[in-house]
Amino acid sequence: MNKRVSFIFLLSAFLMIGLLSFKLIKGIEGKSNPEVPNAGLTLPAGFNAAVIAENLGGTRHIAVSPKGDIYIKLDRPRNGKGILVLHENAGKAEVKTSFGDYGGTGIAIKDGYLYASSNKDIYRYKLNAANEVISPDQPETIVTGLLDRRAHNSKSITLDNDGNIYVNVGAYSNICSEFDKDKKGCPILDSAGGIWQFKADKLNQTYANGVRYATGLRNVVGLDWNQQDNQLFVMQHGRDQLHGLFPQYYTDKQSAVLPAECMYALKKGDNAGWPYMYYDHEQHKKMLGPEYGGDGKKEADPKFIDPVAAYPGHLAPDGLLFYTGSQFPAKYKNGAFIAFHGSWNRAPEPQAGYFVVFQPFKNGKPDGQWEVFANGFSGSPENTASGHAVHRPCGLAQGPDGSLYITDDAKGSVYKISYKK
Amino acid sequence: MKFKFSATVFAILMCISLIVNAQTKHKSKSAAKAPVNSSNADASSIMAGKKVFVQYCLSCHQADGAGVQRLNPPLIKTPYVLGDKNKLINIVLKGFSEDVEINGEYYSNTMPAHDFLKDQEIADVLTYVRNSFGNKASAIKLAEVTSARAAIKK
Incomplete structure (x- = not known):
C-alpha cells in the first residue's frame, strides 16, 4: 500500500471514530442512564428508584389498578389520545393501549370504574374483572360544563367511600382583584375557587346538581381521600406576587417564601379564605390579604379554617397520596406523600421545589415535621435555582405491592420507588 | 487504484x-x-427598559426570558416578540389570555393589562425584550406606543 494513501486512510478512520463517539455521547443525553443509581434521585436509605417509562408527553395524574396496570392522564392528547395504559414487565412499562380524545389532569380507580377528567368534564369507564377498560370509546359523562378559563383549569378528582366524587375548580385568577375592584366580595367563588362534590354514578351532572363542598381555595391540584379518618385532604397553591403588587409591605425575599402552600382537611361548608387571606407559616397565622386592607401584620378573620400543615411558598403541590401499603417501613403507613412541581414565582430569588415530600401522620392528622423524600428531579442544584428543571414531579400513585409511582409532566417519565429491607 | x-x-x-x-x-x-447592542436599537432605551422589565415582567417571564413551562410564555425568539410591533405593544396595553401555541407549547396564565405604564416605559421595555435573551430586532419608538394607545381609546 502506498504510504500516503494509508496515512489518509488512517487519519480518516480516526476522525470517523472521534465523530461517532461524539454523536453517541450526544445521543445519550436526554435519555435516562441506567448507570446512574436511583435514576438520579436522592432517597432515604433502603429505597430504590427506577425510570420505568419516559417521553410519554405531559403525564399528569396516575392510577395503578389492583392488577398493576398503570393509567396516566395526559395534559394534552398525543396522537389524539389523552389516557395511556401501561403494562409493566421486567422493570419497564410499555404503553399497551391509549384512548380518550381529551387532555386533562384527573384520573382515579374506584369500585370497578376508571374516572378521568378533562378541564371541563368528568368521565367514567367500566372495568372488567381484570381491571381493564371495557369500552374505551364509550365513556359515561358524569359531570359536564365545569369552568375552564385557562388559568388553574386542572380538574383533579378523588372519591370517598359513599359514592361521591370530589373535583377541584380552580380560581381563574391570582387574587381576584380584576373581578372584585370594589372589594365587595370575590364574585367568581360561586363557580370556582373551591371543591365541588358530585354523585359518582349519576350521568350528565352540572353545577346545579353538585354541592360546593368547600370554598376559598385558590387552586388545588393534589387531593386525596384519607381512609383513616374518612376525610378529604387537599393541597392549595397559594397566591403569587406579594412583593410585585405590594412592595411597600413585602420584600423580594419575603415574597419568595410567602404565603405558605397549605394542606387542608375539609369538611362540608368549609371556607379556606382565598382571596381575603393567606397563611404565614413562619408566624403560624392567618393574615389579612393586602388587597383587603392587610399589611403583612394584620391578621385575618378567624372564621376561615386553619390549614393542618403548611409548606414554603410557591412550591406548587400537584400530587397528594396517602400511603396505605406495607412495603415501606412502618413510619410511612397512613402518612402523606406530596409531589411539589416546583416554583417560578420566587424570582429574582432562587427557585425551589421539584421534589416529593413525606408528611408523617398520626390518627389521620399531620404529626411531626415534613421531610424531603425524593429529590433530584431538576437534574442539578443550578437547574433548581434557575427554574430550568429537567423533570417535574406531578402525579402520585400506589401500586398493589406498595410501590410508589411518580409522574414527571416535563419529560413524560414515570418513576417507580420501592423499598428493600 | x-x-x-x-x-x-x-x-x-x-x-x-x-x-x-x-x-x-x-x-x-x-x-x-445575547446581542444587546442591536444597530437599530437605542442603547439607552434598552438600559431603561431593563429596569422596567425587572420590576414588572421578571417574576413571570423570568430573568432569562425563558418563561415557565405551560404557565408563562417565553420571550426568546417567538413571533409575538419579534413580529408585528403593534400587536406586541397591544399585548402590554391590553394583557393577554388567548389559548395560543408558541413554538410548540401552550401557556395558561393570564397576563394582566399593563396600561398603567407610561408610553416611554413600554417603548423601553419592549426594546429591551427585543434585544435581549438572544433576540435582535428593531427598537419600539415612543410614537408607536402613543398611537397604539390612542387607537385603543377610539
Missing part, C-alpha cells in the same frame, strides 16, 4: 462533515450570547 480513490472520497466526506459540525457549533455559540 480503486482503493486509493475510495480512501480519497472518504477523506473528503470526513472533511465536509467536520466543517458542517464546526459551523453548527459556531451557530449555537453565537445564539447563546
Whole structure:
C-alpha cells in the first residue's frame, strides 16, 4: 500500500471514530442512564428508584389498578389520545393501549370504574374483572360544563367511600382583584375557587346538581381521600406576587417564601379564605390579604379554617397520596406523600421545589415535621435555582405491592420507588 | 487504484462533515450570547427598559426570558416578540389570555393589562425584550406606543 494513501486512510478512520463517539455521547443525553443509581434521585436509605417509562408527553395524574396496570392522564392528547395504559414487565412499562380524545389532569380507580377528567368534564369507564377498560370509546359523562378559563383549569378528582366524587375548580385568577375592584366580595367563588362534590354514578351532572363542598381555595391540584379518618385532604397553591403588587409591605425575599402552600382537611361548608387571606407559616397565622386592607401584620378573620400543615411558598403541590401499603417501613403507613412541581414565582430569588415530600401522620392528622423524600428531579442544584428543571414531579400513585409511582409532566417519565429491607 | 480513490472520497466526506459540525457549533455559540447592542436599537432605551422589565415582567417571564413551562410564555425568539410591533405593544396595553401555541407549547396564565405604564416605559421595555435573551430586532419608538394607545381609546 502506498504510504500516503494509508496515512489518509488512517487519519480518516480516526476522525470517523472521534465523530461517532461524539454523536453517541450526544445521543445519550436526554435519555435516562441506567448507570446512574436511583435514576438520579436522592432517597432515604433502603429505597430504590427506577425510570420505568419516559417521553410519554405531559403525564399528569396516575392510577395503578389492583392488577398493576398503570393509567396516566395526559395534559394534552398525543396522537389524539389523552389516557395511556401501561403494562409493566421486567422493570419497564410499555404503553399497551391509549384512548380518550381529551387532555386533562384527573384520573382515579374506584369500585370497578376508571374516572378521568378533562378541564371541563368528568368521565367514567367500566372495568372488567381484570381491571381493564371495557369500552374505551364509550365513556359515561358524569359531570359536564365545569369552568375552564385557562388559568388553574386542572380538574383533579378523588372519591370517598359513599359514592361521591370530589373535583377541584380552580380560581381563574391570582387574587381576584380584576373581578372584585370594589372589594365587595370575590364574585367568581360561586363557580370556582373551591371543591365541588358530585354523585359518582349519576350521568350528565352540572353545577346545579353538585354541592360546593368547600370554598376559598385558590387552586388545588393534589387531593386525596384519607381512609383513616374518612376525610378529604387537599393541597392549595397559594397566591403569587406579594412583593410585585405590594412592595411597600413585602420584600423580594419575603415574597419568595410567602404565603405558605397549605394542606387542608375539609369538611362540608368549609371556607379556606382565598382571596381575603393567606397563611404565614413562619408566624403560624392567618393574615389579612393586602388587597383587603392587610399589611403583612394584620391578621385575618378567624372564621376561615386553619390549614393542618403548611409548606414554603410557591412550591406548587400537584400530587397528594396517602400511603396505605406495607412495603415501606412502618413510619410511612397512613402518612402523606406530596409531589411539589416546583416554583417560578420566587424570582429574582432562587427557585425551589421539584421534589416529593413525606408528611408523617398520626390518627389521620399531620404529626411531626415534613421531610424531603425524593429529590433530584431538576437534574442539578443550578437547574433548581434557575427554574430550568429537567423533570417535574406531578402525579402520585400506589401500586398493589406498595410501590410508589411518580409522574414527571416535563419529560413524560414515570418513576417507580420501592423499598428493600 | 480503486482503493486509493475510495480512501480519497472518504477523506473528503470526513472533511465536509467536520466543517458542517464546526459551523453548527459556531451557530449555537453565537445564539447563546445575547446581542444587546442591536444597530437599530437605542442603547439607552434598552438600559431603561431593563429596569422596567425587572420590576414588572421578571417574576413571570423570568430573568432569562425563558418563561415557565405551560404557565408563562417565553420571550426568546417567538413571533409575538419579534413580529408585528403593534400587536406586541397591544399585548402590554391590553394583557393577554388567548389559548395560543408558541413554538410548540401552550401557556395558561393570564397576563394582566399593563396600561398603567407610561408610553416611554413600554417603548423601553419592549426594546429591551427585543434585544435581549438572544433576540435582535428593531427598537419600539415612543410614537408607536402613543398611537397604539390612542387607537385603543377610539
